Amino acid sequence: MSMPTEYRVERIGRADWQRLRAVRLAQLLDTPLAFGETHEAAGRHGEGEWRARCGWLNEPDRLGLVAVDAAGEWVGTMLSAPNRTQARALDLIGVWVDPAHRGRGRGVADGLLDAVLAWARVRGAGRMLLGVHEANPRAAAFYRRRGFAYTGESTPYVLDASARILEMALPLG
16 A cells, blocks of 8 residues: 555654644644543643654664644554563554544555554564554554554553453564
């Protein structure tokens, strides 16, 4: 799959803290259960925190991508970092597409995922892991369509311990 011509994929740069802040706040308003922080908490972060997040995304073993529309707006994000416990596994995090740009026909999520998976394979990763909130069937359906499967593992959702985050994995070998 490829990114439709009206969109392009770019890396989040070290200086992009204001744009990262704006898109993160939009994510947290749109799909609060998909992320491990609240809009209120994120809104209190100062410039230093947002600059640190951009720096973290630009470490050699991490990737932060955005989908950019024809007007230059950030309309989607997808991030990846090493899994803390499994060697050769990468985590897929920070996944979001603006509601106005969602849908299989638009191809934004597919284009971002293609770029992340290509990067992961070049790095020699053996598998991609992610966590999806049990009450987010739309996201789970996208991941299943792209070959991810539930591992049977789950963890409590950090903002509500009565809810579960379900682990999904995709072999990259």
